[in-house]
Amino acid sequence: MQKFVQVVPLQPIRQTFTYSIPDDLAPVVHIGSRALIPFGRKIITGIIAGFTDNAVEKKIKPLWDILDPEPIWTKEFMDFTEWVANYYLAPWGEVLHAALPQGMAGESGFLVVPIVEDLAERAKLLAKTRAIKRAELLRLVALNPSGISLKTLRNKLQFGGINTAIKEYEDQGLLMLQATDAEQKAKPKFIRMMRIAENLLNDDDLREGMAELEKRSPKKATVLALLYDNHLKDKGGLAVSAIIQRTGASAAALNGLADKGYAVLYKIEIKRSFFTGIPKTPPIYQLNERQLTAINAIASAVLANNFHPFLLHGVTGSGKTQVYIEVIKKVLAKKRSVITLVPEISLTPQLIDRYRAHFGDEVAVLHSRMSIGERYDTWRAVQSGKCNVVIGARSALFAPVKNLGMIVVDEEHESSFKQTDAAPRYNARDCAVVRASMERAAVVLGSATPSLESFYNATAGKYTMLELPERVDNALMPDIVVVDTREARKKKEMHNNISFFLRDQIRVRLQKKEGIILLQNRRGFAPIQQCLDCGAAPECPHCSVTLTFHKVKNQLRCHYCGHSIPAVTACMSCGSTNVKLFGAGTQRVEEDIAALFPDAKIARMDLDTTSHKGAHKEILDTFGSGDADILLGTQMVAKGLDFPRVTLVGVISADTQLHLPDFRASERTFQLLTQVSGRAGRTAAQKGEVVIQTSNPNDEAIKSVVQHDYKGFYADELQKRKELFYPPFSRIILIEFKGKDDKFVQQHANMLKRFITPDGYSEILGPHQPPISKLRDEYRWRILIKNDKEKDGGGTKIRRALQRALDEYTTRYATRAVRVIVDIDPQGV
Ligand SMILES: [Zn+2]
Ligand SMILES: [Zn+2]
Numbered sequence: 001m002q003k004f005v006q007v008v009p010l011q012p013i014r015q016t017f018t019y020s021i022p023d024d025l026a027p028v029v030h031i032g033s034r035a036l037i038p039f040g041r042k043i044i045t046g047i048i049a050g051f052t053d054n055a056v057e058k059k060i061k062p063l064w065d066i067l068d069p070e071p072i073w074t075k076e077f078m079d080f081t082e083w084v085a086n087y088y089l090a091p092w093g094e095v096l097h098a099a100l101p102q103g104m105a106g107e108s109g110f111l112v113v114p115i116v117e118d119l120a121e122r123a124k125l126l127a128k129t130r131a132i133k134r135a136e137l138l139r140l141v142a143l144n145p146s147g148i149s150l151k152t153l154r155n156k157l158q159f160g161g162i163n164t165a166i167k168e169y170e171d172q173g174l175l176m177l178q179a180t181d182a183e184q185k186a187k188p189k190f191i192r193m194m195r196i197a198e199n200l201l202n203d204d205d206l207r208e209g210m211a212e213l214e215k216r217s218p219k220k221a222t223v224l225a226l227l228y229d230n231h232l233k234d235k236g237g238l239a240v241s242a243i244i245q246r247t248g249a250s251a252a253a254l255n256g257l258a259d260k261g262y263a264v265l266y267k268i269e270i271k272r273s274f275f276t277g278i279p280k281t282p283p284i285y286q287l288n289e290r291q292l293t294a295i296n297a298i299a300s301a302v303l304a305n306n307f308h309p310f311l312l313h314g315v316t317g318s319g320k321t322q323v324y325i326e327v328i329k330k331v332l333a334k335k336r337s338v339i340t341l342v343p344e345i346s347l348t349p350q351l352i353d354r355y356r357a358h359f360g361d362e363v364a365v366l367h368s369r370m371s372i373g374e375r376y377d378t379w380r381a382v383q384s385g386k387c388n389v390v391i392g393a394r395s396a397l398f399a400p401v402k403n404l405g406m407i408v409v410d411e412e413h414e415s416s417f418k419q420t421d422a423a424p425r426y427n428a429r430d431c432a433v434v435r436a437s438m439e440r441a442a443v444v445l446g447s448a449t450p451s452l453e454s455f456y457n458a459t460a461g462k463y464t465m466l467e468l469p470e471r472v473d474n475a476l477m478p479d480i481v482v483v484d485t486r487e488a489r490k491k492k493e494m495h496n497n498i499s500f501f502l503r504d505q506i507r508v509r510l511q512k513k514e515g516i517i518l519l520q521n522r523r524g525f526a527p528i529q530q531c532l533d534c535g536a537a538p539e540c541p542h543c544s545v546t547l548t549f550h551k552v553k554n555q556l557r558c559h560y561c562g563h564s565i566p567a568v569t570a571c572m573s574c575g576s577t578n579v580k581l582f583g584a585g586t587q588r589v590e591e592d593i594a595a596l597f598p599d600a601k602i603a604r605m606d607l608d609t610t611s612h613k614g615a616h617k618e619i620l621d622t623f624g625s626g627d628a629d630i631l632l633g634t635q636m637v638a639k640g641l642d643f644p645r646v647t648l649v650g651v652i653s654a655d656t657q658l659h660l661p662d663f664r665a666s667e668r669t670f671q672l673l674t675q676v677s678g679r680a681g682r683t684a685a686q687k688g689e690v691v692i693q694t695s696n697p698n699d700e701a702i703k704s705v706v707q708h709d710y711k712g713f714y715a716d717e718l719q720k721r722k723e724l725f726y727p728p729f730s731r732i733i734l735i736e737f738k739g740k741d742d743k744f745v746q747q748h749a750n751m752l753k754r755f756i757t758p759d760g761y762s763e764i765l766g767p768h769q770p771p772i773s774k775l776r777d778e779y780r781w782r783i784l785i786k787n788d789k790e791k792d793g794g795g796t797k798i799r800r801a802l803q804r805a806l807d808e809y810t811t812r813y814a815t816r817a818v819r820v821i822v823d824i825d826p827q828g829v
């Protein structure tokens with residue numbers, strides 16, 4: 001029996017703390033349980049991370065309480081989260097906090113409410129004995145008839161026995177503990193039920209009882225008859241609300257029945273779930289040779305109980321999902337569980353449907369648009385082992401599955417696996433490989449356009465490469481045609497943003513009632529409203545970007561901070577009325593198409609049309625069922641959609657991403673165009689066609705897309721990365737400084753830089769301003785580190801050097817006026 005525990009507070013603090021274990025808590029203290037700990041003058045929640053016999057701290061306080069009688073996480077999971085914290089230089093508590101569903105990280109959500117009226121007197125009596133703390137507790141509760149929060153009580157009383165005392169008083173009926181709103185939603189939800197009493201199930205007793213009730217209270221007799229009927233049907237009870245609704249009996253009447261022993265009131269837990277409707281039956285599916293090879297390779301790794309990473313490189317429409325499904329069947333048969341990570345849940349209804357068709361209620365979806373209650377229930381269903389197939393976006397990486405057998409990362413190249421807006425800034429794809437290795441599981445990274453990093457790992461032998469070079473069901477890859485928009489414009493063969501060639505293709509499809517997808521990766525109407533005389537374009541006053549014109553509200557809007565102003569009629573800088581709109585967003589393309597084809601029904605899908613819950617699904621259903629002829633949208637339309645009726649894909653402008661100041665700009669363009677092209681002609685019956693409009697027809701990325709040449713593109717791009725020392729050859733670390741005072745922010749960036757001791761394996765660049773130098777009223781400066789992956793394997797050396805520098809900087813110069821954000825392996829540099 002060890003004396004002390006190490007606890008990680010669920011706070012952004014880079015430290016664990018030691019506590020002693022009170023005797024009464026000793027049996028329930030486990031690694032991976034939540035504990036309440038005294039921390040400064042507060043009581044906060046932490047996670048037990050380990051036991052120890054020696055403590056370094058001088059004054060050791062005892063643990064206050066344990067919130068989970070059984071640990072919620074395993075030792076392996078704790079180790080994994082610690083790795084995440086170390087790698088991304090994030091506090092461990094922050095990682096653990098991110099892994100918990102909302103509402104479980106704090107315990108502020110309880111009210112203590114007095115029930116009896118003489119509580120104050122009882123407090124006085126108690127005060128005469130020696131139970132001072134208990135007396136004070138009752139006094140405080142008595143003072144607050146509508147309830148006092150448990151948190152306040154803890155802080156005021158500093159009383160270790162508070163939980164026991166409250167529990168006792170609650171049992172005595174003096175007070176009650178009431179969950180407040182947020183916590184309420186994250187608690188199990190119960191409904192009240194009623195069933196007929198066992199002793200009435202004998203015919204004679206029932207007849208006697210009914211006769212007696214009919215005389216005195218016919219309503220009650222009706223209820224009893226209903227309960228008896230229901231018992232005959234399925235031996236179960238009925239919800240109290242349903243009984244009241246069906247019989248018109250009052251709640252008091254039901255209580256009366258229970259009091260007299262005719263019926264029994266009880267509660268059952270309701271599982272709130274994200275799903276509505278029943279799963280479809282799985283289609284019969286003929287697997288091809290390549291799929292079988294992939295399935296066998298992954299399945300044997302799972303059966304061998306070994307860590308094994310795979311890259312599943314399959315062209316669009318090659319049946320990757322079915323490979324996942326077949327392997328999952330085998331994983332489940334071994335009583336192990338599976339996590340599938342997808343870029344965004346809203347955009348993957350088809351994958352979820354197929355999983356549900358095969359695995360029914362085993363499937364749990366973790367979704368950011370779920371209510372707190374739905375999330376909590378789903379999390380618990382996974383944690384308790386009821387659901388062993390988890391699907392979710394990046395945070396599902398932390399799903400508390402038992403006995404992990406496999407992690408699938410579908411569309412592994414997507415940048416949304418990286419968390420960029422808040423710490424921990426982890427990449428779920430990279431972390432999935434680590435989690436799988438720590439839990440001896442298989443990990444499958446699937447994509448038609450693998451990231452350069454993953455493909456490099458596969459060619460270097462770190463991952464096993466599995467290839468699906470052909471589409472299933474003998475469907476052919478689509479033909480891709482490039483339209484040079486500069487040429488077309490010269491020849492006057494453009495109708496605004498639509499070339500005559502694309503227009504003619506659309507017309508043919510509309511006549512044949514076939515589906516059309518159009519991509520314009522820019523929302524709004526026009527990205528720039530520019531003065532033809534002086535060249536000025538209205539910029540956001542809070543960010544250094546131009547404002548985008550939105551026609552619906554005749555507004556100029558900032559896509560970074562949301563700031564909007566009415567559209568201008570005269571130039572804000574020279575007053576000229578010669579202002580024009582340049583460029584095209586989805587709204588303008590919609591207008592162009594509507595002008596050309598007034599009868600066509602267009603479904604537009606972009607950030608502006610999908611803000612409400614269920615919007616994606618509505619739009620996709622409308623298009624899938626043929627109620628809309630054309631699906632037009634931003635990159636959302638490129639992702640994982642499988643509609644057999646689509647035979648034409650049009651890219652309005654392939655140039656939108658090509659010139660972004662990002663070393664991955666080419667890679668992103670190649671991926672987006674290949675993915676959107678892949679939506680065309682997914683059946684053998686109809687070969688698809690893709691029209692790509694661009695003013696850069698000779699760009700390597702675009703040429704590779706046309707030739708379906710991933711490997712050619714990869715070789716070319718890899719060479720460029722090597723020359724410029726970018727990933728996969730280096731590890732990038734970005735340190736961003738933000739604040740209201742430009743000069744001051746720059747100074748601080750320089751101060752930190754001076755503390756970074758060169759390790760010989762890293763280039764330290766900057767400070768420099770990023771392309772968008774001001775965002776939401778804050779100026780930004782950056783330091784960029786390129787760390788040699790060959791020489792500093794796990795990046796240990798640079799992280800150590802950086803941590804030292806950060807500590808030094810923090811002790812000497814840290815100020816609220818400058819925020820410092822460290823991003824390891826950032827997206828978009
Ligand atoms: Zn002007
Ligand atoms: Zn802005």
